[in-house]
Amino acid sequence: MKTICFYFQIHQPFRLKRYRFFDIGADHYYYDDFSNEDIIRRIGEHSYIPANQTMLDLIKEYNGKFRIAFSISGIVLEQLEIYVPEVIDGFKELAKTGCVEFLAETYNHSLSSLTNPEEFKKQVENHSGKIKLLFGQQPKVFRNTELIYSDDVALLVSEMGYKTMLLEGAKHVLGWKSPNYLYTSAVAPKLKLMLRNMRFCDDISFRFSNYDWNEYPLVADKFVNWITSIPEEEQLINIFMNYEVLGSLQPSETGIFEFFKAIPRFALAKGIEFSTPAEVFNKLKPIGQLSVPYPCSWAGEEKDISAWMGNVLQKEAVEKLYGIAEKVHMVRDRRILQDWNYLQASDHFNYMSTKLFPGPSVYSPYENAYDAFNNYMNVLSDFIERVHAQFPEGVENEELNALLTTILNQEQEIKRMEQEIAKMKTKKKTASKNIEQIIVTS
Secondary structure: OOEEEEEEEOOOOOOOOOOHHHHHHOOOEEEEEHHHHHHHHHHHHHHHHHHHHHHHHHHHOOOOOOEEEEEHHHHHHHHHHHHOOOHHHHHHHHHHOOOEEEOOOOOOOHHHHHHOOOHHHHHHHHHHHHHHHHOOOOOEOOOOOHOEEHHHHHHHHHHHHEEEEEEEEEEEEEOOOOOEEEEEEEOOOOOOOEEHHHHHHHHOOOOOOOOOOOOOOHHHHEEEEEEHHOOOOOEEEEEEEEEEEOOOEHHHHHHHHHHHHHHHHHHOOOOOOOOHHHHHHHHOOOOOOEEOOEEEEOOOOOOHHHHOOOOOOHHHHHHHHHHHHHOOOOOOOHHHHHHHHOOOOOOHHHHHOOOOOOEEEOOOOOOOHHHHHHHHHHHHHHHHHHHHOOOOOOOHHHHHHHHHHHHHHHHHHHHHHHHHHHHHHHHHHEEEEEEEEHHOOO
């Protein structure tokens, strides 16, 4: 029996204000509050709020047979809590249905999986804690920033205990294989891989309102018929997309909400189920392994990481940012740590792309890639000065590394002791109950 897995990505960065060279050392606040508030409120009104209501209505209408998953960055959760808390309330209502799964990812929507394994693991742990706090779920499935994946990333994710990971069904990854199966990693065989069906996702995300498309208009029964026509043995259809497709990238007047409302009716009538990624893990068995020696993503025609690390501007910015990571990990200043989180968002490096944005673009707040690079590097220069100011002059990296190792060892010892205390409390409660039972029976 075929199953459709809907997953939606939700992320917005904290955009930087115009920060000039002469601001370095004088102004330590980097963000365009007006723009950030305006954008998140507008997207919330046009997309997130009506989309959440649509999903909740579908779950109730079909008695839990309609099931979906979300991957929400920690950075956008912070913005929603500040500016549009009703969106958070909507996700909490969805979580209560038991038909919605929240996935793990990097808190900062960062490139840390490619640059700094230690930072990567910290962000994933922070993100899982945030999801647990807000929605009461401990994420079991991992979705990396922009679906970035490679064998090296697979090893990191597997080491953290995740059993399933999402990635792009890129042609150079699959070769002759179909994305409509469950696979495993060649380097981490216990890690199951779910691949995005590019054709179906792009039909909705990019072609849905394109009058020049030869399949226009796309309606629910046609879409479900396409899925039905797939060979019977191909049972898994992964439709991964940006949540803003509903109401923002595809405005409500295009009929996008009506399209989604009709999909479950036609799919269920054809015997097609809906599953979350964790349910797919339990339902289906992998049919083979995938080896991905070089990083892939869901961006561009190449499906590689050139959208963020494809030119010298981007590479220099990434290198300079993560070059300060060791010292940042020793800082306890909350403002510095917050800025560290926000400055890692992949969007900042995406704006520096000369391939995607050679000139003005609706997706970038800058006139061109060089403007984006200059602004970011000015901010980063001030940030690095603030980090260096936290340490005595003349302290070498070797000394810092030794101190960092000591701190990490202390943190691990504290965790171990906390676990021992928790076990002792459990034993104490058990012993108290046994004593009470003995007293009652005697």
